[in-house]
Amino acid sequence: MSDYDVIVVGAGNAALAAAVSARENGAARVVVLEKAPREMRGGNTHWSGGVLRFAFDDPREIGPLLPGVEDEFVDFYDGIQPYTGADFHGDLMRVTSGQTDPVLSRVLVDNSKETVFWMNTVGGIKMEPAVTLTGVRKGNKVVWARGLVVRAEHEGVGLSRSWFATCERMGVEVRYGAAVIGLLLDEKGHARGVQIRDDEGLSDVLGRAVVLGCGGFEANVQMRTQNIGPLVGAAKVRGTPHNQGDGLRLAMANGAMPWGQWSGCHATPISADWGNFAPRELTDRSNRLSYLYGVMINRRGQRFVDEGEDGAMFTYAKYGRAILAEPGAKAYQIFDSQVVHLLEPRYSTSEPLTSDTLEGLIAQMDIDDKKQALLTVQEYNARARHATEGFDPTQKDGLSTSGLALEKTNWATKLEKAPFYAYTATGGITFTFGGLKVDENARVIGTDWRPIPGLLACGEMIGGLFYDNYPAGTGLVSGATFGRIAGRTAAQIQSNSRAMELEGVGA
Numbered sequence: 001m002s003d004y005d006v007i008v009v010g011a012g013n014a015a016l017a018a019a020v021s022a023r024e025n026g027a028a029r030v031v032v033l034e035k036a037p038r039e040m041r042g043g044n045t046h047w048s049g050g051v052l053r054f055a056f057d058d059p060r061e062i063g064p065l066l067p068g069v070e071d072e073f074v075d076f077y078d079g080i081q082p083y084t085g086a087d088f089h090g091d092l093m094r095v096t097s098g099q100t101d102p103v104l105s106r107v108l109v110d111n112s113k114e115t116v117f118w119m120n121t122v123g124g125i126k127m128e129p130a131v132t133l134t135g136v137r138k139g140n141k142v143v144w145a146r147g148l149v150v151r152a153e154h155e156g157v158g159l160s161r162s163w164f165a166t167c168e169r170m171g172v173e174v175r176y177g178a179a180v181i182g183l184l185l186d187e188k189g190h191a192r193g194v195q196i197r198d199d200e201g202l203s204d205v206l207g208r209a210v211v212l213g214c215g216g217f218e219a220n221v222q223m224r225t226q227n228i229g230p231l232v233g234a235a236k237v238r239g240t241p242h243n244q245g246d247g248l249r250l251a252m253a254n255g256a257m258p259w260g261q262w263s264g265c266h267a268t269p270i271s272a273d274w275g276n277f278a279p280r281e282l283t284d285r286s287n288r289l290s291y292l293y294g295v296m297i298n299r300r301g302q303r304f305v306d307e308g309e310d311g312a313m314f315t316y317a318k319y320g321r322a323i324l325a326e327p328g329a330k331a332y333q334i335f336d337s338q339v340v341h342l343l344e345p346r347y348s349t350s351e352p353l354t355s356d357t358l359e360g361l362i363a364q365m366d367i368d369d370k371k372q373a374l375l376t377v378q379e380y381n382a383r384a385r386h387a388t389e390g391f392d393p394t395q396k397d398g399l400s401t402s403g404l405a406l407e408k409t410n411w412a413t414k415l416e417k418a419p420f421y422a423y424t425a426t427g428g429i430t431f432t433f434g435g436l437k438v439d440e441n442a443r444v445i446g447t448d449w450r451p452i453p454g455l456l457a458c459g460e461m462i463g464g465l466f467y468d469n470y471p472a473g474t475g476l477v478s479g480a481t482f483g484r485i486a487g488r489t490a491a492q493i494q495s496n497s498r499a500m501e502l503e504g505v506g507a
């Protein structure tokens, strides 16, 4: 006899989407097992910016998600470009160099808009314009980054809170401090439950289907070092300390197939002044993503990336790792007074160095070669452009340096207007790209290339979608899409198993 119809492991966006979907699709007894105590619940989802990337043909399709938005923003829809399924899939292909899983990426893109509307209507998640992150003011109008207009109200904190409220309303049981440490398969190889460790000790929780939504291995230093390498091993963690790769290890110990880029991760430029784990109350405020308006130099005083290669939403997830590869895993981002008003509000969580001269600024930096740093900035200035030549922060403006060994290809304005500012940066890991192989129904595939019966996975646990890089706002939509699918599949499995039991076939 099973205790539950569906067991969901983890309590982030993907897991709670699965729990809600399982209930919606007819599973009566659904339990969520969350390792963290209640006050730490919600996983990376709590830390997230809540931004949601999805495809739409006409900007006005977004309207129902944002009631009253035209009162708040003048000519709101004029600042939004259509973002079709082909655009979204094209972005995924481009940033992953064509390596994104062909089946899973199609499922993600094709369901993206419907998923966000489902989060809103069934999930009870209110939405708001993602103005502080993806909107750039042009006159009295706001121009929005393509595909990135909407976020959950009150960002990840609001998203997580809303999921828990909906679970409660729908009668989903949530158990905190319940760490899943084992997976129970019956003699037919069907997932029948899990072993947990909580304040009472060890016990088994039995069910008819198990959904794993318990995150990647980004907070586990040993797994980071072993799979991604020592540089990323030393990275600061941007989200929950609880995502230690438990679910991945358990599933693989029971025959699940690893899939995707296990040597890859999402790592962004963050303030180097933060500790090894981001404080929960400051959520994603560590990010330092306005480097495209300035230059970044390492401890040797040299630039090391094309800061203007693309919009930050298409480079931030790989430039954190690029900083980790530099000496001391540290860089400085330098800006002048022409662009400092464009820095994201999140920069206000640290104090910059300031000076009226570039020499004075560099003199204050904790770097090894200050002479080279000044030369680098002078060389850059000699090859950079004046803002009057067409600087446009709302799009790739083609304002490139010319003649540098490492060009800056957009937004390359001279650092010429005092005072000057410098912010520290290092790499912060967000999540890992390696995961399990699942099919389009979120069923976990074994190393024998067959589904492991009764076992589903969703969220960061799925491998294959992201390689080397990632388009911003995709993690949450992917999590909710595959969480919803996993919940639906789990509800179907439990209903079949119940029917077989009634017929006396043996569950």
Ligand SMILES: Cc1cc2nc3c(=O)[nH]c(=O)nc-3n(C[C@H](O)[C@H](O)[C@H](O)COP(=O)(O)OP(=O)(O)OC[C@H]3O[C@@H](n4cnc5c(N)ncnc54)[C@H](O)[C@@H]3O)c2cc1C
Pocket (backbone or CB within 6 Å): 009, 010, 011, 012, 013, 014, 015, 033, 034, 035, 036, 041, 042, 043, 044, 045, 046, 047, 048, 049, 050, 051, 052, 053, 178, 179, 180, 181, 213, 214, 215, 216, 238, 239, 240, 242, 243, 244, 245, 246, 247, 283, 284, 430, 431, 458, 459, 460, 461, 472, 473, 474, 475, 476, 477, 479
């Ligand atoms: C700072 C930051 C900002 C971000 N901003 C965005 C954004 O704006 N847009 C976007 O799309 N993505 C964003 N992301 C990425 C996004 O947060 C993740 O892709 C998403 O939250 C992952 O959801 P998940 O449900 O898979 O995992 P999580 O939300 O991390 O949930 C995993 C849960 O599993 C639990 N768990 C772990 N092990 C066990 C175990 N053994 N037993 C029981 N429970 C366990 C954990 O405690 C946790 O609650 C951001 C991430 C961070 C860190």
